Structure formats: structure tokens, C-alpha cells
Amino acid sequence: MPNAQKIEAVKELVEKLSRAKGIYLADFTGLTVQEAVEFRRKLKENGIEYRVAKNTLIKIAAKEAKIEGLSEYLVGPTGIALSYDDPASPAKIFYDFAKENEKMNVKACWMEGEMFGAEKFVEIAKLPPERRIVKSPYRGFAESNENIGSNSPSVDVQIGWNVEFTKRH
Numbered sequence: 001m002p003n004a005q006k007i008e009a010v011k012e013l014v015e016k017l018s019r020a021k022g023i024y025l026a027d028f029t030g031l032t033v034q035e036a037v038e039f040r041r042k043l044k045e046n047g048i049e050y051r052v053a054k055n056t057l058i059k060i061a062a063k064e065a066k067i068e069g070l071s072e073y074l075v076g077p078t079g080i081a082l083s084y085d086d087p088a089s090p091a092k093i094f095y096d097f098a099k100e101n102e103k104m105n106v107k108a109c110w111m112e113g114e115m116f117g118a119e120k121f122v123e124i125a126k127l128p129p130e131r132r133i134v135k136s137p138y139r140g141f142a143e144s145n146e147n148i149g150s151n152s153p154s155v156d157v158q159i160g161w162n163v164e165f166t167k168r169h
Contacts, residue, residue: 069115
């Protein structure tokens with residue numbers, strides 16, 4: 001039976017999940033208090049909110065916020081990180097921390113309407129900051145042609161020329 005405290009917690013989670021552009025779920029089992037404090041500090045320094053909540057409350061809040069895909073990853077102890085600006089910015093922080101602390105395990109991440117498992121998370125975390133584009137009109141282009149401009153300095157010039165030509169004609 002829901003009590004006032006749980007109802008308020010769900011309400012707060014719904015509001016936060018609705019605003020979030022990136023949601024990261026992690027298993028923090030085995031982290032020492034010092035490691036957990038250090039991890040939270042790194043996230044906070046980068047404008048990312050991190051909290052631990054009961055899986056049932058997260059499931060209810062996600063349903064109310066119309067965020068699909070989280071439920072299957074809400075098993076066992078779960079920490080939830082919320083990014084309100086850049087949906088991919090937490091990926092690098094999680095990844096770097098997990099390299100130093102094998103106990104940290106990212107379960108999944110949700111970014112602007114899409115759910116990604118741990119394997120995609122690692123790909124996102126390894127991208128340079130300017131390539132961590134998750135949702136844009138050029139998404140398919142960025143993902144499928146990752147090296148298109150790396151060996152050809154004329155690509156940018158050619159694209160620019162095509163835009164200018166189109167504007168004039």
C-alpha cells in the first residue's frame with residue numbers, strides 16, 4: 001500500500017525523469033562509502049544528478065513519465081543518474097569510474113527516447129565529446145560514416161559548396 005512518502009518520491013521521480021535527456025542505470029554493489037562519495041562528486045561537478053531509489057518506484061515513475069525500456073534493467077540494487085543538458089555526458093564519467101572500480105556496472109542508458117544496453121553505452125563513452133551525438137537529423141550519417149572526414153579534408157569544403165550552390169540556385 002502506498003504511503004505519503006512513496007507517493008511523494010514517485011512524484012519527484014516523474015518530474016525528474018520527464019526533464020532528463022539522459023538516464024543511466026547502474027549497479028553499485030560492492031562500492032565502498034568512499035568510492036560512492038567520489039563517484040557522486042564527479043557526477044555533481046558535471047551537473048548530473050545521482051540517486052538510489054527503489055526499483056518499483058522507478059518503474060512507476062517511468063511509466064507515468066512515458067519512458068519505455070527501463071523496467072527490464074531494474075533488477076537488484078540500482079543507482080540512477082539523470083542528465084538534464086547533454087544526454088551523453090555521463091557516459092564518459094561512468095566509463096572512467098568503472099575502469100578504476102570494477103564493482104561499478106552500468107546496466108543501461110536511456111537517451112532522448114531510446115534505450116541502450118551496456119554494449120552501446122561503452123561505444124558512446126569512448127567517442128570524443130564532439131562525436132557523442134545521440135539524436136540529431138544527421139544521426140545515421142554520423143554513426144555509419146564515422147571516418148568519412150578523417151582522411152578527406154575536402155569533405156567539409158564539398159558539403160559547404162553544395163549548400164552555397166543550393167542557396168544561389
